[in-house]
Amino acid sequence: MPLLEINSLTVDYPTRVGTVRAVDRVSISVEKGQTLGIVGESGCGKSTLGLAVIRLVPSPGIMTEGSIMIDGTDIMRLSNNEVRELRGKVGFIFQDPMTSLNPVKRIGDHFVEFIRTHEKEVSRQEALEKTGKILESLGILRERTTDYPHQFSGGMRQRVMIGLGLALNPKLLIADEPTTSLDVIVEAQILELMNKLKKDYDLTLILITHNIGIVAEMSDLIAVMYAGRVVEFGPTEQIFENPLHPYTKGLLESAPNILHPERSMHPIPGSPPDLISPPPGCKFHPRCPHAFEPCPLREPFLVMKERRFVACHLYD
Amino acid sequence: MPPFVEVNNLTKHFPVQKGFLEAMFSGKRDFVRAVDGISFSIKKGETFGLVGESGSGKTTTGRILVRLIEPTSGEIEFDGQPVTRMNAEEAQTFRRRAQIVFQDPAAALNPRMTVGNAIKHALDIHGIGSDIERREEVLRMLKRVGLTPPDNFHNKYPHQLSGGQRQRVVIGRAMILKPQFVVADEPVAMVDVSIRAQILDLMVSLKQEFGLTYVFITHDLATANYFCDRIAIMYLGKIAEIGLRGEVFKSPKHPYTVALMSAIPVPDPKHKPERLIPRGAIPSPITPPSGCRFHPRCPKAFNRCPNEDPGMTRITSTHEVACHLFDETKAGQ
Structure with a gap:
């Protein structure tokens, strides 16, 4: 049984000028211990998808369709109390460590509050003890629990965020652009740390990022999203070796590659669509070099092809 | 041929704001040494990359180069003319x-300014052309930066455009005065991956058309490798290594x-x-x-490193590194 199974999930944001379908009938499954990379450009729905898994889709967003099963539990049917429990089982690391920590609260108190909200029987002392252990495993001295966030560098703050994500011993950790606001050396330190923690804590990891290099390095599986839809989903090596969807191919070729500059930075023409009035049929067709008659007419289904899923009329 | 831009021992120290009492009683002022004694030169028609992490001083250097901020000390010569000591008229021409x-x-x-007016603004300030000519010029520029049909874009506001289109406007605004020298500070960092290469390709074609010299500031080595002819790697206000793109990427010297x-x-x-990731x-x-x-x-690091500031050591005629490991002349002593 997969640890996470998302079935035909749809998330809508009603706005004054129309409904934005941020996530459009997405189906994904992840086995225990795997790392799934969700890649796509800004506005493709990857962050909303991540938030949906912990039932944190921001208002006015609503999950209009589909199901999300974590470890066999359908989280769409949970009561408010049960959702709180769920958020203990699934850790979440937000993108910006600068704004995600309360500047007037000590680092240790962030942990204590978080742990005791979810585990009421734990004393403050026990929570602090646990905090010290977590911080040490992240390479931060235990004494620094009494420091405030501004006394930490960007990389250290992101370690704190990861620590908070791990505080309740989750099985599943979702990291939304965990290194985007960090410098490249700090980024490498954090990614190395996440790989180590994944083993130590026996985690299943979902990594949401726009950085193709990071998914190549970290993930077992990739889901490529475009305009709310998963257009391709499968094992990382296969997708890199032979991308099926024209968007996947374009995305891989547009990424900078330090080892092979000649193989990189080929642009995709046009720009991602406005989701209030997306193009008809396949949403990628206006930018697609292989578009043909059916593409503007009807949307392609996600079909199984060469041990992966792809949504493109070329493979119907 | 003399260099187009020559920078000599440039420094910029920003005073640190302190609380009132602290300033009253400590007496000593602290400075952020954003740029701390760097020298380089840029040839005409070259794309010169300033690469570094946050806090390396790359943006400060770029801003000093176009006189947005004054350096604390050091000289910059632009086409043979000292940039740091210009009178108002010379400054206007320089801009x-x-x-x-x-x-x-x-x-x-x-x-609150339409895209057309944003691009036209510089023409207004410098009093170039009549109203009609300015409009024509703006429409031509919109088309040139890929915002077609230009009439559609002329009256739009920035919020009606995508990120990539906005960056095209910013580039058009910089190009409207037909400059010879453009400092581009992370021009694609905020742009989506699939669009990035479009913007860079636009910059390459503008360079060819107008015979531009670029300073390209970035934290992204891979993009610098794609775009630049020569690269300076900066660390904490100093240049660690400088050389042709191939030299720096194929045989990097500085740890x-x-x-x-x-x-x-x-x-x-x-x-x-x-991975050779430095700690801390x-x-x-x-x-x-x-x-x-x-x-x-x-x-x-070895015993000399904490004690002596390494000067630049020449590896080839174009490749220099500031590291004691390569400083053979003194190492033998």
Whole structure:
């Protein structure tokens, strides 16, 4: 049984000028211990998808369709109390460590509050003890629990965020652009740390990022999203070796590659669509070099092809 | 041929704001040594990359180059003319010849000004052409930067455009005065990956058409490798290494450059990187480490490193590195 199974999930944001379908009938499954990379450009729905898994889709967003099963539990049917429990089982690391920590609260108190909200029987002392252990495993001295966030560098703050994500011993950790606001050396330190923690804590990891290099390095599986839809989903090596969807191919070729500059930075023409009035049929067709008659007419289904899923009329 | 831009021993120290009482009683002022004695020259028609992490001083350097801020000390010569000591008239001419493209197109554009007016503004200020000529010129520029049909874009506001389109406006605004020298500060950092290469390709074609000289400021080595002819790697206000693109990327010499290169994620799952990640974080530029600024994090540091500031050592006629490991003349003593 997969640890996470998302079935035909749809998330809508009603706005004054129309409904934005941020996530459009997405189906994904992840086995225990795997790392799934969700890649796509800004506005493709990857962050909303991540938030949906912990039932944190921001208002006015609503999950209009589909199901999300974590470890066999359908989280769409949970009561408010049960959702709180769920958020203990699934850790979440937000993108910006600068704004995600309360500047007037000590680092240790962030942990204590978080742990005791979810585990009421734990004393403050026990929570602090646990905090010290977590911080040490992240390479931060235990004494620094009494420091405030501004006394930490960007990389250290992101370690704190990861620590908070791990505080309740989750099985599943979702990291939304965990290194985007960090410098490249700090980024490498954090990614190395996440790989180590994944083993130590026996985690299943979902990594949401726009950085193709990071998914190549970290993930077992990739889901490529475009305009709310998963257009391709499968094992990382296969997708890199032979991308099926024209968007996947374009995305891989547009990424900078330090080892092979000649193989990189080929642009995709046009720009991602406005989701209030997306193009008809396949949403990628206006930018697609292989578009043909059916593409503007009807949307392609996600079909199984060469041990992966792809949504493109070329493979119907 | 003399260099087009020559920078000599440039420094910029920003005073640190202190609380009132602290300032009253401590007496001593602290400075952020954002740029701390750097020298380089740029040839006409070259794309020169300033690469570094946050706090390396790359943006400050770029801003000094176009006179947006005054340096604390040091000289800059632009086409044989000292930039730091210009009278008002010379400064006005200089501004027509040197322009800057900023990182965040959403912040660089006035949200209440139409795209056409934003581009036209510089023509108004410099009093170039009649109203009709200015409009024509703006429409031509919109078309040139790929915002077609230009009539559709002329009256739009920035919020009606995508990120990539906004960056095209910012580039058009910089190009409208037909400058010879453009500093581009992270022009694609805020732009989506699939669009990035479009913007860079636009910049390449503008360079060819107008015979531009670029300074390209970036934290992204891979993009610098794609775009630049020559690269300076900066660390804590100093240049660690400078050379032709091929030299810096194929045979990096400074341990910091080596670390920086090994840290970049490569979009190839079969590539298993050998990481040489330095421990810790970049120290404070208010109290930078003694000697070589990289020594507390350097895997190859030895006794000279904390004591002596390494000068530039020549590896080839175009490749220089500031590291004691390569400083053979003194190492033998």
